[in-house]
Amino acid sequence: MNKWLASTALAVCLATAAAAQDYTPDPNAKPGGSITITYKDDVATLDPAIGYDWQNWSMIKSLFDGLMDYVPGTTTLRPGLAESYELSEDGLTFTFHLRKGVKFHNGREMVAEDVKYSLDRVTNPETQSPGAGFFGSIAGFDKAGEGKGLEGVKVIDPQTVEITLSRPDATFLHVMALNFASVVPKEAVEEHGADFGKHPVGTGAFSLGEWTIGQRLVFAKNADYWREGVPYLDGVTFEVGQEPVVALLRLQKGEVDVPGDGIPPAKFTEVMNDPEQAARVVEGGQLHTGYITMNVTQPPFDKPEVRRAVNMALNKERITQIINGRAVPASQPLPPSMPGYAKDYKGYAFDPEAAKKLLADAGLAEGFETELYVMNTDPNPRIAQAIQQDLAAVGIKVALQNLAQANVIEAGGAGTAPMIWSGGMAWIADFPDPSNFYGPILGCAGAGEGGWNWSKYCNEALDAEAVKADSFKDPSDPARLAMWSEIYTKIMDDAPWAPVFNEQRYTMKSPRMGGADALYVDPVSIPVNYDYVYVTE
């Protein structure tokens, strides 16, 4: 009887494993050539346990692999270094079967020990990984610093790793696809110590060839890459320290293939009005929401009426025009391309009269004075001015605090800022799952001192709902997504945020770049999925 139960459970689980396996290769793709990408800021580190910024995120993706991965250009999970996996009936134990014959850039074969070492390393407090918190559901996470590594990660044999969770976690496979979960070889980490980030060794499609600090990084094709046929490119050169306007000039001259920082706002209209240039722009959604937080612990924002009134006072259409219409007005925290987005929820319509009435109901018929904190780089101060005008129209007099990013984050964390415009620091999802917009920025966990929940909104009933939603085994279970839709709709009733817009992505490329448009607005590899694009000449 027992045996029968066990085997049935196994069969059920195996069925979930190899779903959504792959990607149809582009028939026109041909190997060879190399491309040049530019960035303004220098690249900080290529250590996958540390790197967490705009430039290095996609670079690390191409140098390293994790157990899980995404189908290029989509948010669909597919196995990476794990060939297949099983999940136990109770949803607590994942068994990952690793691919055979995968080699690190140093030539050694990747085995289960490496997976364990990498997860132990990223969760060890000494590593100072900004992503350590993502692994909180692995059993033994709290004791990760005590030198013995994660109790929940076990090597069964060189090709099998078993990961036990302390609670079911629907997002776990997404976590295994994060850069932070990349598999690194112990000997290379130990050889370079704290400088591993300058001498990265992974299993990825490219390896680091040259790095001249402040000037350029050169990636070379990994000829031994375990995925058949990719990458197409022989190399990718990243030139850093380049002003976006200059990058655009160089693109026109044919010296640059993709300006990594995108099209500068001042040049956007010019580019889009020139048919030749506009034809080389790819537009796509991204998992981004720009919002205003209202500190619910500070009067008058402790009154939900006031927060709703702010939502109604905003003319979001007009605000999107400030960034050349490169965004769509937002009605809720989740962006439209995120699973769990409530399509039928319309949010608060622009209605200054109703807003005034709500303020009067709250006993603030005369309006009030408050402050809006905003990051001091264009276009954010201009957006803040538009918000200021909209709120003035309903009697809310807003003083703007234009500060450096670090100072705004500090004021938000400390809870001293009554209102913050999120621009420049806005939430872009770490992984395509609705839970990622909750915990740190709307849940109780982020509401403490220093947390990123700047409205300090903490609704314990919703926290409990969130835990339930994340205890599903299948992240895309419709019942789970419905729960998330409801959580965000309830949040909008309380209105700790005024969601303003969802920014669209615009990537520009040189005429010789080939590959599906989706690769140029890849939701995971930003700006471009280097492993799958190619050149046509």
Place this chain on the structure above:
Amino acid sequence: MIAYLLRRLIQSGMILLGVSFVTFLLLYVLPADPVRQIAGRSATAQTVENIRQQLGLDQPFLVQYGRYLGHLAQGDLGRSYLQKTEVAALIGARLPASLLLMAGGIACELAIGLTLGVIAALRKGRALDHGLMLGSFAVISAPQFVVGLLLLYVFAVRLDWFPVGGYGSFAHLVLPALTLGILGSGWYAQMMRSSMIEVLRADFIRTARAKGLGRLRVVLRHALPNAILPIIAMIGIDIGIFMGGLVVVESVFGWPGMGQLTWQAIQRVDIPIIMGVTLVSATAIVLGNLLADLIAPMIDPRIRLR
């Protein structure tokens, strides 16, 4: 002379110590938490505390400053919080580019500024003089970004005479140095003009002319060396400006100097880098001034070092 040098060096050391203290204090009281920048937005409170402890940022100000000085005394500028690399290596990688651009920039400033200043002085009160002085005011107030981009567009993109940004050859240096030269020449032109006018009025010039020396010879041999003194002091100041703040020119021309490193570090409260760059540029300013003071008596023997 040696006593003078020794005294100046000790003074310089004191100044640098003061600079390090003030900078460290400012960074300490700044309402921005470097640990938050390292830990990122998804970090738990536990992670944040761990990092704070490991970096010693939970210690009182004087302890932190004392530790920093202790490391500094051993020649250790510390590790960048976010780049996880030795600050000395980061600065070392960018210093040559900064020094090269500084040399190129100052050479252009002098070549343009001094020539125009002398011409204006010789044509004092005439239309050419007024025109040149108006021009020098215009370039002083012109934005680096616009001038740099304009030169880049015309000479690199349109005419294709120079590469569009980058670093490595003489051709790469021309446009950024020229941008700095044009913008900085205004100060030099004005200063040179007034200094030259002053000298040309002096008795020894009249004597020289009375002896029957040619105008050109008087200007070049007798007036110029005397008029150039204040310029040398100005170069000392310029070195400081060049070491600290070339962010705009560097990013327009993709020049890998220290300005960009500084700018990124300030944005993200990377204290070890900010401290390191501040100390290096402060040292350059102090040494630049010292050098200017040492050179002055070689040009004008009336000046004595005391």
